[in-house]
Amino acid sequence: MWKRSIDEVKRIRKVIRVDRDTPQVGTLAFGIVDRGTNVIEVRPTTLCPLSCIYCSVNAGPKSTNRWAEFIDDPETLLAALEEVVRFKGTMDIEAHIDGMGEPGVYPYLVNLIRGIKAINGISTVSMQTRLYMFSEDELKELAQAGLDRINLSIDSLNPELARKVSGASWYDVDHIKELVSLALELGINVVASPVWLPGINDNDIVEIIRWATNVGLGKGELPPVLIQKYIPHKRGRKVKVRIMTWQEFWEKIKNLERELGVKLTATNEKLNIHKAPQLPKPYPIGDEVKVKIISRGIIRGEFLGIILPIKDSVIHDRVITVIANPHMESILIENQVKVKIIENSDNIYIGKLI
Numbered sequence: 001m002w003k004r005s006i007d008e009v010k011r012i013r014k015v016i017r018v019d020r021d022t023p024q025v026g027t028l029a030f031g032i033v034d035r036g037t038n039v040i041e042v043r044p045t046t047l048c049p050l051s052c053i054y055c056s057v058n059a060g061p062k063s064t065n066r067w068a069e070f071i072d073d074p075e076t077l078l079a080a081l082e083e084v085v086r087f088k089g090t091m092d093i094e095a096h097i098d099g100m101g102e103p104g105v106y107p108y109l110v111n112l113i114r115g116i117k118a119i120n121g122i123s124t125v126s127m128q129t130r131l132y133m134f135s136e137d138e139l140k141e142l143a144q145a146g147l148d149r150i151n152l153s154i155d156s157l158n159p160e161l162a163r164k165v166s167g168a169s170w171y172d173v174d175h176i177k178e179l180v181s182l183a184l185e186l187g188i189n190v191v192a193s194p195v196w197l198p199g200i201n202d203n204d205i206v207e208i209i210r211w212a213t214n215v216g217l218g219k220g221e222l223p224p225v226l227i228q229k230y231i232p233h234k235r236g237r238k239v240k241v242r243i244m245t246w247q248e249f250w251e252k253i254k255n256l257e258r259e260l261g262v263k264l265t266a267t268n269e270k271l272n273i274h275k276a277p278q279l280p281k282p283y284p285i286g287d288e289v290k291v292k293i294i295s296r297g298i299i300r301g302e303f304l305g306i307i308l309p310i311k312d313s314v315i316h317d318r319v320i321t322v323i324a325n326p327h328m329e330s331i332l333i334e335n336q337v338k339v340k341i342i343e344n345s346d347n348i349y350i351g352k353l354i
């Protein structure tokens with residue numbers, strides 16, 4: 001059923017296959033995001049067949065603001081990742097496959113994981129996923145390819161509520177529970193990461209903790225469950241719930257730890273996250289650059305461009321999201337424009353036409 005939902009997304013939105021000439025750093029939509037630690041985010045696709053009611057990136061068939069989706073080229077992504085790992089110069093890199101969609105639906109996932117695992121310096125391959133899309137054989141392939149850990153997005157074990165929160169009538173949480181047991185048998189560690197929606201899944205959070213502890217999630221230093229606080233995002237889908245303060249959230253987590261006798265937090269040290277050299281930012285805010293517009297960006301009114309000149313290096317080359325009137329599409333695409341950089345945090349570039 002999820003494939004039909006993906007077909008629906010492809011029917012209503014432009015799907016852009018990222019080609020080999022496109023730099024892999026500069027956007028949240030695909031490629032690599034480096035936040036200056038030993039965890040490198042690897043983003044293969046923006047496609048997602050679900051429409052979770054709280055989705056911070058407004059993905060899926062019910063997205064209200066997307067006008068394009070991206071599927072990255074696996075070889076280009078791997079080559080870029082290898083260069084970034086070499087740049088960081090540390091041997092305990094975690095490659096974390098995630099993104100503005102569901103990486104589990106990426107058509108080249110097995111090859112991607114196999115390729116990541118072969119890069120010298122990468123010690124862990126992890127992936128954020130909802131898991132429902134895999135058959136048992138496919139999960140075995142992922143384990144053989146080298147997937148070490150699944151960060152499981154799961155918000156309820158109640159089939160009806162799980163369907164409601166995921167925005168998909170076919171979402172089957174019982175199948176996911178079976179796949180989790182198989183993943184553990186195959187030696188893949190699993191950590192559940194539910195989003196706490198106050199007033200909607202309070203009891204479900206407790207049930208998830210009990211289930212996760214019983215089946216053996218979170219081996220080693222990792223807790224079985226790492227609960228996420230619901231934070232409404234400007235361009236994401238919003239749920240009408242009372243928003244917890246951070247203080248209230250952490251107090252509730254501590255209470256749950258005491259009541260259930262389960263560790264629900266972990267320090268960066270326990271998660272093996274530490275600082276590691278960050279890619280240089282070649283373009284400061286305020287810089288005026290020449291950009292070749294290559295396609296739509298993910299959100300309506302955004303375009304994707306390559307900052308010129310290209311040097312054929314991940315250390316230097318960047319893509320940029322350019323804000324412009326959507327009606328200018330036919331004038332902009334394939335043309336060169338002048339752009340002023342207005343944002344560049346973590347090497348994610350946003351610019352405005354000059």
Ligand code: SF4
Nearest residue numbers: 048050051052055059
């Ligand atoms: S929260 Fe994740 S699974 Fe749900 S719609 Fe958004 S991207 Fe898809």
